Amino acid sequence: MLIGRWVLFLLATKYKDVHNAIQRIKNSNDGTVWIDVENVRGKSGFEMDHHEVLNKTSRWTKHHGLEGKVIAVVDHGSETTAVYLNDLDIAVTFSGREKADDVIANAVGRFDASIVVTADGGLRSRCTRAGGKNVINIDPVRFIDDLEATSEGDLPHEMQNTEQDSPGTRSDMERRMEEEIKIRAQLLDAEIQLGKKKKATNKRKKKLQAKIANLRTRLASRGKSLLHEMTDVSMSETADPMEQEKLLARWQELRQKFSRREQTGDRIILAEWLRRQLVTSSAASTEFAEAELSPARAFVRHLNQGDLSISLQNEAESEASSNLSSQPGVSTFELLSQQKDDYVNQDEVKMTVVSDTHGFESQLTNDGTASTLLPETDLLLHLGDFAVDSYKSKERGLEDFDKWLAMQPHKYKIVVRGNHDPLKYDFPISGAWYITEPCTATIENLTLGFVPYAPARKLAASGKLPKECDVFVSHIPPFKVLDRTLTKQNVGSSFLSKVVRSMKGKATPRLWLCGHIHEARGQMKQKFGDSVITTVVNAANANSGRATGVVHGPITICINTTDSTEIGIKGLGERHRGQLEPIPSHFQNDQQRENELLLAVDLGLKTGFALFNKQGQLLRYEQHLFHKDKLDEEIKTIVDGWESDMQAIEAIGSEEPLTVTKIAVEGGDIAILNAWESATKDVSITRISPEEWRFHLLSEKERTSGATSKAAARLIARQVVSDFGIMGNHQGKFKTDVAEAVVLGFYVCKKLGWVTRDPVVRRYTNGNVVVPR
Incomplete structure (x- = not known):
């Protein structure tokens, strides 16, 4: 009943903003x-x-x-x-x-x-x-x-998609048109056959490829395409309208006979066909x-x-x-220089604060609503590490981030450089102010001191470190304040602590905003060598450890400009609605289907796979090396091929054809994640961070470092293969990528109720994982 009410609430929320608009x-x-x-x-x-x-x-x-x-x-x-x-x-x-x-x-x-x-x-x-x-x-x-x-x-x-045949004798152009369409039809058919022959022999593929090449040569030898000639934007005004109508109608008829995905060339022709219909419509x-x-x-x-x-x-x-703020091309820096006196009398300043999005900024609004906008306040602050970690995806990620910033409704947009971010970037679309060296700025009567990521020696030599401010903004947190990593090390900046400690009395900031350490998100009150208490806020949005997504929403802060000790902070302890449960409700909505399969994927170009059925059986596990320019094709081949292979395994005992209905993924850069989502549109996908399954399956000792976590995953994977696999014990060395895929899938099966064993991992009394001999 509660699930049903929750679904109704989500549906109501989904359409509320549409209907309000x-x-x-x-x-x-x-x-x-x-x-x-x-x-x-x-x-x-x-x-x-x-x-x-x-x-x-x-x-x-x-x-x-x-x-x-x-x-x-x-x-x-x-x-x-x-x-x-x-x-x-x-x-x-x-x-x-x-x-x-x-x-x-x-x-x-x-x-x-x-x-x-x-x-x-x-x-x-x-x-x-x-x-x-x-x-x-x-x-x-x-x-x-x-x-x-x-x-x-x-x-x-209602408009009818009708095709009108024009009377008249067959002209030379009409005969040429029919011949071209005939060749194009043969080409379409050959392309479709080649696309469907996933398991075709190399000989058959070569024949189809040769046929396609021959047909394309025949088309090229005919000169300029009639289809192009009739629909080109710069076509001759002397072209016969009757012939054009015939051509467009015949191409429309041809398209409807084939199931090929619509291409850009088709859309050009279809748009012109529609335009002519509408222009001549009464x-x-x-x-x-x-x-x-x-x-x-x-x-x-x-x-x-x-x-x-x-x-x-x-x-x-x-x-x-x-x-x-509504004038295109006016940057935040220019706006600040144009501040008017009437702004100074503002009693409070509201700001939206985000940090460490690592290319996943679009997930900041993954809160169950359809909005792509952050809460509207006076100022949007990004505290650094906005760039995509992958070097090859970084340039595209910068442009995407700039576009995302441009969509946000804030008057002022400021980005502080983090350790993953470029030394220079102009933000040409959003006009955001990129802080790459220390500075101080006054916004609506509130003074902010900015210190971007840089070596301490370079920061000290700049001579621009803030001397006093209401709000201190940096990417790195202070030493021993919200800076503890998963390995229990304090990695904050003692240099920045000294900078703030040098500010005395009223010059001391009441608020320090930072990020960098994802797992240290939170707030803490701290004295930096004076009686003044500074509230330190770590606003990191990414998951703990290496970023694989955003698990926290934005923070909104309201500061009284006449008394900066009055600070209101909202959203700091909240996780995304879809993240409250490790497995989202939409991921487990097919409880009555006994033939569904779960595919667990440890993402990367070197990718581990593990396939489970609803009885919790491990059916298959492998590691594959992908080619980045063929991701879509190779992903579909894996999913379809594994589904097909499972039908022949009698040990599974399913009467219905087995189907991959759920995919759990971990890791991967933006390009790889997008490729998986694009190639598996009809499958429910959920993302699980490695920290999540490690917390539930590994001991505290096993989680102390990445190396010990991987070693434990390999041992647990051996146990899963022995206890739940249909293929016998694993032989030889267990590769880490595929081992983590097995453990990830096992964890998700437990959350789905497909595996009911408790405790889920068998251990000796000394805490070590039981490994089959």
Whole structure:
């Protein structure tokens, strides 16, 4: 019963923010909803075609009373076009030479309030910078769920995906078109056959590859593709419209005969086909009387007139222009230099503090809500170690972090360098201030002293160390204060302790913010050689040990600027809602299925695998070396191949085909984690930190170091193979990666109730692991 209520609560929370946003747009005279159509289709696996998206969006629009406010933007089309569909009550825009992102980002700032439906981080950032708090981003998955919830029944004027055959004799172009389509059909068929032949012989694969190469050569020898010629943005205006219509209709018919995943080239053609249908539709309008000029109609008119410089806002425009934080390109450093006197009278300053996200910043809002935004306060502080640990992924991670910062609603954004972070970075998208040398800054009458990560000698030689401040900010904690590691060593900075100790009386900070040691998160009151008590807060968000994810949410702090001893701190002891239980509820929702399998994965390019069934039996375990450029393909091969192989093992005794329904992962950089999530979309995935299973399965002595933990994992894995495996005792040396995968899977089976033995690990009276001979 409690689980059922919890699920209902999560579902209610999931849609609450969506419907609040809709209500805001509905109540605004100048509110708009922007839909990135290709992004929405992509989130459906391209199972929804353009017509289905538009029809369901129309139902959704009328259900929520948003007629005249919804604009669907489609990538591609031979020219930039906008029409208003009177029967569907929505506008449709084709980006033409531009990108859909450009159309949306350039327009959202012109309206009082806007919803943007997209998962594109770059577009979200641009829209937030253009419209500030007036822009609400909604994830396409949430939007699709809401579309399905409001799609019952048909509307009287739904678009039909029809193909009109044009009468006439077969021209030379038509014959060429038919021949090209025939070759393309053969090419599609060969590509599909090659993709499905996972266990094909090398001889068969070579034949298919040779056939594909031959067909591509034939296409190339024909000269410029008719499909490209008819749909190119720069196509000749003299092209025969009748021939173009025939070509587009035939390609649409051809696509529907094959189950190949839709490609970018297909989408270019489909967009042009849809554009032509809508432009010639009697239900489409491009001219409107002033009396019926809703926001969507106004956008259609201005876009078709080529005049988007005309502001569609009224009083809201002057208010937005006076807000410095809403101006794209204004950095935090520039904002601080432009502070006005009226800011000084602010009685309190609120800040959001995060640290040690290591490329997992998007998980900071993994709290059961759909929001991607941190709590809105005056200042966002990141205390360092934002960069991805993997060297190869670091550059992409910096840009992703910058985009994430740009989405956040805070007026001031400051990032302090940590030991994993680059020496220099400009944050061109968010305009965040990157602290790479000691400095002092006053924000809303609150003085902050910053000391980034650097050798003590270099910091001392800078001559810029803070002399006094209300809040001291560093990446490294003070020595023996919230600095103890898993190995029980104090690794804080005695140099920084001396810096603060040198501040006397009123110059002493009342608050010291730091991070660095993930397992030392918390707060402590400390005197640094004076009677003044300083509250030290370690705000690290990552899991203990090497970061594999974010397990803590952000901290919010409120400081009274007239009396800095008044400090309110929230969120310090909270873990993410999904992290309260090691195994999330969605991961154990198939309790009635006896044929499900759990795949435990110790991630990396050298990856360990272990496969368990619902009876807690260990069916298989191996180690594989992956190629980074072939991750998706190799992951699918492993999962599908292991499923297939299990069907032939009589010892399992399952009547139904066995299916991998759950995957537990540990470790891996961002690129590898993303590859696994992308390749196994229909499987529930949970991430388990090594510290978690080690805490439950290993003794305190075994957890004292990484080496002793790995040695203990190899012993426990031998025991699991002997007691729960179907293949007999393990022979020879146990490789660490696969041993940890076995132990990880065993731990998850215990949490799922698939293994009921207690204690779960058998030990001798002296505490040593019982190992089979």
